[in-house]
Amino acid sequence: MKDAKMEQHDQEVILAQPRGFCAGVDRAIEIVERALAQFGAPIYVRHEIVHNAYVVADLRSKGAIFVDELDEVPAGNTVVFSAHGVSKAVEEEAKVRGLSVFNATCPLVTKVHMEVAKMRREDREIIMIGHEGHPEVEGTMGQVDEGIYLVETVDDVLKLDVRNPQNLAYVSQTTLSVDDTTDIIAALKNKYPMIAEPKKGDICYATTNRQEAVKFMAPQVDVVIVVGSPNSSNSNRLREVAEKKGVPAYMIDQASLVDPAWLAGKVRIGVTAGASAPEVLVQAVIDRLKEIGAKSVRKLDGIEEHVTFPLPKGLSGGERRQANATTE
Secondary structure (H helix, E strand, O other): OHOOOOOOOEEEEEEEEOOOOOOOHHHHHHHHHHHHHHOOOOOEEOOOOOOHHHHHHHHHOOEEEEEHHHHHOOOEEEEEEOOOOHHHHHHHHHHHHHOOOOOOOOOOHHHHHHHHHHHOOOOEEEEEEOOOOOHHHHHHHHOOOOOOOOOOOOOHHHHOOOOOOOEEEEEEOOOHHHHHHHHHHHHHHHHHOOOOOOOOOOOOOOHHHHHHHHHHHHOOOOOOEEEEEOOHHHHHEEEEEEEHHHHHOEEOOHHOOOOOHHHHHOEEEEEEOOOOOOOOOOHHHHHHHHHHHHOOEEEEEOOOOOOOOOOOOOOOOOOOOOOOOOOO
């Protein structure tokens, strides 16, 4: 048995792979940056472009103005829709007000929007699995005027009352817990055996990969630190995944929030980052852990992501930057 002093000297940081920016987040940020470069400040952004305080502050310093609603955007200006997507009503309002729009909705969220539209054309009622109040959920449910229900838990499924149980379909928010969503889908299929499902699961590749990476990392570490902002759904899910594996887990969005008490008696410190958290924040956390006593850093094996999404028409300027912030 090593004494506490020796454990402190032997502390190791273990990095999950993959972690951090996904292709949809990288694309959304690049859309704002290119719009600023091409058209000049200000560029208005409806809601946070992605759920990360550092990213939002950085873009604000470059001339982006973040608004909650379109009526805050002066007529004739340029607005970017966030990566989470918007409702049909918001799209229509932008047209009516004559705003120039660049849509940074993640293409994988757009895929869900298209599924919803197809399901309604088939006259199906739709059940959406997601978190109430999340902008992605609001945008997806706002693709149709009626006939869509929201469930967050298995208990919500049990309480659900629909008009025609024989003609249902479901979709999911893209940033949910894979395991929790599996349980909810099972409950839906048990209650509504005829329910139709998407051709391909809605939880995005990045969410799935990061959760699987934490599951792989958790048995090898004594504590997990997730880099992500409090309003980031996928970052919160990473913390929950670690906790469900029996490992203490903490979520922070700046290195100064690392509490040395979390590390007392811990030898292996796992670090990951949500899909909206930039690698610069991960490196700052690593530096902070080294200040406290970590002696080495090791990256685990994992999937190397090389996904890219095209930019909207009308944006120009040089080569695409690397989408994967964790490739080393």
